[in-house]
Amino acid sequence: MLAQVEAIEQALETLGYSAVRIPFARDLHGFAERFKEQMVDMVFNLCESVDEVPHLLWHAAAVFELLGVSFTGSPSASLMLTTDKLVSKRLLRGRQIRTPDYIVCNGSQEFSTTLLTFPVIVKPRFEDASIGIDQDSVFQDDQELREGLTSFLDRFGSLLIEEYIPGREFNITLLGYPAPNVLPISEIDFSDFPENLYPIVGYRAKWDKASFEYHHSPRRFPQDLARLLSNKMKRVALDCFRLFMVRDYGRVDLRVDDRGRIYVLEVNANPCLSPDAGFAASAQEAGLDYNEMIGMIVDFALQREESSTL
Ligand SMILES: Nc1ncnc2c1ncn2[C@@H]1O[C@H](COP(=O)(O)OP(=O)(O)O)[C@@H](O)[C@H]1O
Ligand SMILES: [Mg+2]
Numbered sequence: 001m002l003a004q005v006e007a008i009e010q011a012l013e014t015l016g017y018s019a020v021r022i023p024f025a026r027d028l029h030g031f032a033e034r035f036k037e038q039m040v041d042m043v044f045n046l047c048e049s050v051d052e053v054p055h056l057l058w059h060a061a062a063v064f065e066l067l068g069v070s071f072t073g074s075p076s077a078s079l080m081l082t083t084d085k086l087v088s089k090r091l092l093r094g095r096q097i098r099t100p101d102y103i104v105c106n107g108s109q110e111f112s113t114t115l116l117t118f119p120v121i122v123k124p125r126f127e128d129a130s131i132g133i134d135q136d137s138v139f140q141d142d143q144e145l146r147e148g149l150t151s152f153l154d155r156f157g158s159l160l161i162e163e164y165i166p167g168r169e170f171n172i173t174l175l176g177y178p179a180p181n182v183l184p185i186s187e188i189d190f191s192d193f194p195e196n197l198y199p200i201v202g203y204r205a206k207w208d209k210a211s212f213e214y215h216h217s218p219r220r221f222p223q224d225l226a227r228l229l230s231n232k233m234k235r236v237a238l239d240c241f242r243l244f245m246v247r248d249y250g251r252v253d254l255r256v257d258d259r260g261r262i263y264v265l266e267v268n269a270n271p272c273l274s275p276d277a278g279f280a281a282s283a284q285e286a287g288l289d290y291n292e293m294i295g296m297i298v299d300f301a302l303q304r305e306e307s308s309t310l
Helices: 002-014 028-037 058-067 076-083 085-094 142-156 203-207 227-244 278-285 290-307
Strands: 102-105 120-124 159-163 168-176 186-188 248-256 262-268
Touching: 002 290, 028 058, 058 076, 076 085, 076 227, 076 262, 085 159, 085 227, 085 262, 120 142, 142 159, 168 227, 168 278, 168 290, 186 278, 227 248, 227 262, 248 278, 248 290, 278 290
Parallel strands: none
Antiparallel strands: 102 159, 120 159, 168 186, 168 248, 248 262
């Protein structure tokens, strides 16, 4: 996102660094030339997609690793694993970290939903930022699902069909290197959603300023969270960090059902760092202003440069 790049550029300037913007593209040759020309010491990696393809984003980090240049944020392996929702689920399952039951659907093979409890939510395997997720992504029964699936398959190819988890939604933000710290936990407040809307942070809620959802899904920092629940959520988020080898900063999205069971929806190894996004809000709640937060992330990468560690 451009707003993010601009804000970080400004923060870096305030912190006394001179920054240049070098877009990462499939044209590796052109990229490498510009990179050399500018004599880059360190990279603030903000690559979110390559030539508009989000699941290629991890290649930028892989190239920095190849070039041996220090960069902020997660290593390529972590970015690769977390951008593939299917691989993420398999890893979570392997570690016995609870995540909603699911099946995969790519349109070419038969699938059965008998092992799933409806309603279910359909998610593109390789998208992010709630692209392809909205009210019409939730299905009440097998027949409705099969009727609605074609348009998702046409648009996104590979899909996950996941059990819909009703309940509260939390974001756990982590910041720190070599060990991450958990920043204040935020919750999405769906209390203004009417009965006929599923309380989800779909595309409209995230991006469409003209929508009802956008204006009625505010982020809050609950002050009255039960200690047991918040400790459990922190532990789950830290387990996810370790499992996916997330570095410097990241965010884990969770849902908690009415029995207090915590489900990991998603691990974000490169959450948005723009000033109005959830990450900066959690940092601010922890007493860090935006420039301090960016400065810390730069320092983590500098620390690695000095010690030549990953
Ligand atoms: N299994 C689920 N049950 C209930 N809501 C879900 C589920 N999966 C996703 N959602 C809703 O959709 C939103 C986006 O899903 P997520 O998996 O985080 O994908 P993205 O990478 O696009 O952010 C979540 O914040 C949540 O509100
Ligand atoms: Mg998410």
